[in-house]
Amino acid sequence: MRAETVIIGGGIVGLSIAYHLATMGHNDTIVLEQHYLGSGGTFRCATGIRASFTTEEHIVLLRKSIDLWKELSEKLGFYYLRGGYVWLLRTEEQLKAFSEFSKIHNKYGVPTKIVEPEEIRELVPTINTEGIIAGLYDSLAGKANPFEAVVSLAKASKEMGVKIYIQTRAEKIIVEKGKVKGVKSTVGDIQAKNVVIAAGYGSREIAKTAGLNLPLKNLPRHALVTEKFREVFKPLVIDWTTSSYIVQTNAGTFIIGADVEEEPDKKALPRIDYIPTAARIMVKIFPWLKYVNVLRYWTGYYVMSPDKHPILGPVKGFEGLYLATGFSGHGFMMAPIVGKVLAEWIIYGKPSIPQAERLTLERIEKGELILEKAVFG
Numbered sequence: 121m122r123a124e125t126v127i128i129g130g131g132i133v134g135l136s137i138a139y140h141l142a143t144m145g146h147n148d149t150i151v152l153e154q155h156y157l158g159s160g161g162t163f164r165c166a167t168g169i170r171a172s173f174t175t176e177e178h179i180v181l182l183r184k185s186i187d188l189w190k191e192l193s194e195k196l197g198f199y200y201l202r203g204g205y206v207w208l209l210r211t212e213e214q215l216k217a218f219s220e221f222s223k224i225h226n227k228y229g230v231p232t233k234i235v236e237p238e239e240i241r242e243l244v245p246t247i248n249t250e251g252i253i254a255g256l257y258d259s260l261a262g263k264a265n266p267f268e269a270v271v272s273l274a275k276a277s278k279e280m281g282v283k284i285y286i287q288t289r290a291e292k293i294i295v296e297k298g299k300v301k302g303v304k305s306t307v308g309d310i311q312a313k314n315v316v317i318a319a320g321y322g323s324r325e326i327a328k329t330a331g332l333n334l335p336l337k338n339l340p341r342h343a344l345v346t347e348k349f350r351e352v353f354k355p356l357v358i359d360w361t362t363s364s365y366i367v368q369t370n371a372g373t374f375i376i377g378a379d380v381e382e383e384p385d386k387k388a389l390p391r392i393d394y395i396p397t398a399a400r401i402m403v404k405i406f407p408w409l410k411y412v413n414v415l416r417y418w419t420g421y422y423v424m425s426p427d428k429h430p431i432l433g434p435v436k437g438f439e440g441l442y443l444a445t446g447f448s449g450h451g452f453m454m455a456p457i458v459g460k461v462l463a464e465w466i467i468y469g470k471p472s473i474p475q476a477e478r479l480t481l482e483r484i485e486k487g488e489l490i491l492e493k494a495v496f497g
């Protein structure tokens with residue numbers, strides 16, 4: 121078999137890269153997915169999309185990603201809503217930090233603002249604001265349905281000629297004299313000029329087969345979903361003190377995430393203490409939640425890079441190899457813009473957004489880390 125580009129990983133990121141390559145006229149692509157599409161982090165995520173980060177790289181890329189979310193959802197017909205994010209702040213110190221964050225957001229065109237408890241109650245009906253002194257409101261943020269997004273990106277890519285092989289594992293990336301030659305897979309060898317690692321939690325393992333050590337750690341994370349309920353509020357709400365969050369999906373269910381301590385690279389296993397921990401935190405903020413049943417609970421990974429920014433683009437010394445991994449808990453929201461800049465890198469040798477070029481592996485090898493402060497969950 122032969123293809124111009126092989127993408128390892130059929131999550132939202134791999135599919136977005138395939139889609140953008142095809143829309144730019146490069147449809148000779150094979151996507152390899154070891155299980156089923158979306159089965160990694162993508163179908164386990166909390167669906168949140170925001171640009172309210174604290175670094176220029178994150179804010180600029182995610183601002184563009186948000187534009188693309190709107191464009192793609194309208195074109196492909198999947199659910200996406202700008203329902204906003206509300207960050208709950210309980211101490212003067214938190215308020216000071218978020219007032220500074222808001223200035224950074226505004227500088228790069230993200231219209232966040234500090235809000236009083238009264239406005240929080242208007243934005244998030246039924247919330248108990250006891251102990252909350254203020255909030256940060258991000259009106260540009262939102263949520264999308266990951267199932268619909270994956271299915272529609274895959275369908276549109278296939279219609280443009282992309283081949284997607286599910287239940288197909290990439291076993292080795294073939295590199296000769298510093299140049300990528302293809303991939304050994306469970307359905308045979310595929311010769312390729314370009315290979316993209318978009319393999320989420322499997323990225324480090326497959327990169328190793330090319331002789332590349334990626335500085336990534338898979339951090340177990342947990343989330344639960346409740347039964348369906350009438351629409352109560354639109355924003356994703358984050359309790360900054362406990363690093364917990366809640367969001368109502370378009371199906372009416374609530375996804376709740378709480379930050380329970382986990383060790384990086386430990387297998388993500390269900391924990392008996394997770395549901396009571398998460399429930400206790402959220403029932404204090406939304407007392408009526410105690411009447412809503414928990415339907416299901418799952419684990420997944422945040423694929424953490426040393427500075428909580430993704431690792432994108434080409435790799436020095438490995439011609440034809442590209443990375444789109446290490447999203448540190450933000451890969452769903454970044455997928456549209458990452459698909460676009462990776463496609464540009466592959467086709468033109470350069471992305472259209474200069475901030476993306478600062479996110480190659482080289483920054484880590486040189487010790488030039490860019491620290492992100494606004495990470496939760």
Ligand SMILES: Cc1cc2nc3c(=O)[nH]c(=O)nc-3n(C[C@H](O)[C@H](O)[C@H](O)COP(=O)(O)OP(=O)(O)OC[C@H]3O[C@@H](n4cnc5c(N)ncnc54)[C@H](O)[C@@H]3O)c2cc1C
Nearest residue numbers: 129131133154160161162166168290320322420451452453
């Ligand atoms: C509880 C939780 C909540 C989250 N909430 C959010 C959120 O609100 N917003 C947000 O933006 N992000 C969130 N994330 C992070 C988000 O899920 C990920 O960053 C995102 O899904 C990454 O997409 P991906 O395509 O890179 O990876 P994945 O979806 O993991 O896809 C990678 C795919 O590669 C496949 N694969 C791996 N190795 C191989 C191989 N050797 N051969 C073939 N296939 C292979 C895997 O099976 C997998 O399907 C959350 C994550 C968790 C766990």
